[in-house]
Amino acid sequence: MIGAEELWWFWTASVLLGLAPGPDNLFVLTQAALYGRRAGFSVVLGLCTGLVMHTSAVALGIAALFKTSEFAFTGLKLVGAGYLLWLAWQAFATASSPSDRPAAAALTPLRLYRRGIIMNVTNPKVSVFFLAFLPQFADPERGSLVMQFFVLGGLFILATLVVFGGITLLAGTLGERFERSKRARILLSRVAGVVFLALAVRLMLPD
DSSP: OOOHHHHHHHHHHHHHHHHSOOHHHHHHHHHHHHHOHHHHHHHHHHHHHHHHHHHHHHHTTOTHHHHHOHHHHHHHHHHHHHHHHHHHHHHHHHHHOSSSSHHHHHOOHHHHHHHHHHHHHTOHHHHHHHHHHGGGGOOGGGSOHHHHHHHHHHHHHHHHHHHHHHHHHHHHHHHHHTTTOHHHHHHHHHHHHHHHHHHHHHHHSOO
16 A cells, blocks of 8 residues: 555645645635535545546546547637636626626525536546646555546545635635625626636637
């Protein structure tokens, strides 16, 4: 099995990666600020479910497809970018709505959870990143690589829960302070729309 020292370094690297500005934590921040802490935690659980799928893809060798097949990689990126553009449209539509937070009531925890899964799974860069990151801390001499990848993936998911959970608490608290201000909600919706547009463009840019 993986030694304690390697696990510690992996945990530290995972936490730092979670804190670094990226698509997933920006996504959590905007959703929690717009719809509250409960919504943010639903999204975080969805994102972590997506990480389970990416970990499985690496452990079972499926992730290598996105590194070797330009067609598969580009196709999934197009799906992910399209989904982000749809979210941007929704955010701008919410900002222009005259009613009070019309989209919030429709976004159930299940829908937000599903939104987190789709956001994560449709980003093939995560699979390619895992494909490069996880093997650095695995060693075939320690036993099954598949089991090691699942252990490392689980530890990465735990770090993500801790970091993104903190982001959710902070952003949700900030959003609650502006909840009574219609102007602030409109501003937050527009910011979310811009963030989604930027993430869509970033996803389509070459590495």
